[in-house]
Amino acid sequence: MPDLTPARPREEDHGTLRRVALLGGIYSNYLALDAALAVARAREVDAVYALGDFGAFGPHPDRTVERLRDGGVACIQGNYEESLAAGAGDCHCGYTDPRDNHFAQISYDYTRENTSAEHKAWMGTLPGHVRLRVGGSRLLLCHGSPRRINEFLWRTTTPDAFIRRTLAEFATDVVVCTHTGLHWMRFPEPGRGVLNVGALGRPANDGRTHVWCAIVEDHGGVLRAEHVPVPYDHERLAREMTAEGLPAEFVETVRTGWWTTCLEILPAKERAAGRF
Template identity: 50%
Template sequence: MTTLALCGGTYSNPYALRAFIRDARARGADRLWCLGDFGAYGAEPEAIWPLLVDNGIECIAGNYELAIGRGDPDCGCGYADDDNAFAAVAYDYTLAHTSAQFAAWMRTLPTEHRETVDGVVLHLVHGSPLAVNDFWWESLPDHAHRMRIDASGADVICCTHSGLPWVRRFGKTLVVNVGVLGRPANDGGHHVWYALLDIVDGHASAELVSLDYDWPAHAASMRNAGLPEAFTQAVETGWWTTCLEIVPPLERSRGRFQLYKSAMPSFAGEQVSWGAAPEIPDDGVPVLPLFGSALFPPRLWIYTNFHCNLACSYCSVASSPQARRRQLGLGRFRELVDEAVAEGFTELYVTGGEPFLERDLVEMLLYATEHLDVVCLSNAMLYQGWRRTQLERLAGRHRLVLQTSLDGAQARSHDSNRGPGAWIKAMDGLDLALSLDLPVRVGMTETPQNSAEIEPLRALLTAKGICGADFAVRPLVKRGHSADGVAIDTDNTVPELTVTTDGWHWHPAGADLDTSPDMLLAGPEVSMTEAKRRAVELFLRLRQRDGSLPLIYNCAV
């Protein structure tokens, strides 16, 4: 048996390279290989050369070695825009701190290596068989993988460059991205990765090896050299803080950060939700997570049920007395609240159907308001009898807001869509909630028929103390029962993660599986963590397609 230990991207990190040498030899590796990109990110490029030579590590050149060897003005990494700006900082530092002798040695290296080992044809490249700076991501479509495999023709192809390790067999061909030693693999750990390739009797198998090393010393070296803090923080946290734009949606969704702050819209003068758009933190890092920003607010929607005492003509989720009930239940509700806290949600919107048809609703709200700010959407028509007694238990719960819909300052405007007598019952419910010292908001759905009612309704509510941001007007949405209004879908809305008994949905206005199957992200068996990740991936995939940013539809108002 022949065992090869293969690393990539030392990135001026001698601390990880020393650990690789020790670990690979301890595991019985017969030969050690480095697949290029000796410099970048780290502060000690010149320390890499003697470690490679003195330890007999066989090498091929990556784009960095080609560029440094020629004295090129940039690294040729294949980045663009913000990615390229940070790549330029790393390259300029590496070029300035690489000796002429090291650069001359780089010029002697081949850009690929082929040999037959124990009957297995092995092809070592930096990027891929197509180009030295090609990013061979695991999430590429099958035809893209096949194009690279066909360009090689080898039994085993080993590469690096992308920074993310993976192993996959395509028919008879084994492809191994060996990862990099220079920085973590955007997985939240301090460790880095390399690969062991075992070849015996004409068969090859590969194992990815997680490698611990003296990362505090590496981080201190970078900081002392005055390199960007973003580079150092990636080493210290395990999450990439630069060079994200090139990463495909699937891989990028698995990391902590997805967007450059410079790409975020300001939303100046725009109402994004009941509150202001989340501020972009001034933390010295050029990137931020999609989740928690205005483009994916930390607001979880829970549908407790779908049946309703009303059958509003424009209900976006097709609720009615005859709708499938899809009742969530108290136990599942509590589980979701606990998960929401752990996942970083700061707001919870409880809706239906009519939530007050659920006998355990008040218990749900009492539990939720112990942990999160909660808004409960209700038509306010059922606050009588035993429900009034239950509602009184919520008095003084200032983390709770009751949100009620009113579509006009008079019964005619409201009842035309919601049914006779709905307006007066809603007004009575509104007054009762106010008498219990419960914070109240009102949302009005604007239609061509009631647009003249906006200001009269505002005046009516102001007289009751409901004013300012506690009254808002939202457009009619073409979903569910409504055949008119604004057409919304994943293309033109931001994700607001929504959970029902049917699973996880992109947006609360598309939470009815029967009328909005296109907004289903995953079934109920999927965890909240994975549902969030899928929302991030879909957002990135849609934006990557045409570069657009979605509109903010204020479903919460």
């Protein structure tokens, strides 16, 4: 019988660090990336990690990639990087509803057409997992979930039992992820749990225009994790998106803080919390 076990991605071990900044999906929001890198500098972090999905949604995808590469940000692959590097025809975001896939395809086509070949090749060299140790906890950085690059770990559909199983399966204390675009964390035991860092690419569907990243640090030998709001010039981003011909629905999200697209994938409670 053939081996049908899903393959695990390439992994790097980056050792023990004191304080790190963790950036979720950037979705070409290079203005928010600049603001997040300023936060990281102000907090005197040892390293900055970007957890994939550098493109999508926003304008001028190369501007984000240039900043990541020039700024010494340690990057892992998201489904966007995996797809762009492979020359895939869609983002493999993991949406199931045609309404979600319609807008996802617009994002992907724009990003693919506006990302340089050299950047796409670089995306193919990135690891899928990075392991760190902070404050006595082992961290596993990934994009969606440790087992699947495009799995959505939402707050209300990721129960404690599943978290414990995942931590045991991947021999880690904390899974650090993004992909949902909504930040949350839950630690069923001290120092052991899931930290979803949210996204820099679009606001958190709460009527506020800022975006989010996370910082973890060694706090007297114990891991401390926090979500950090990142205000940025969202009006400028909105103008640039309009000038690039990106959908008015996307621009509305940037201006209002409410998601207008890719809503069908949301679990019941996350959906009910939004406007649309």
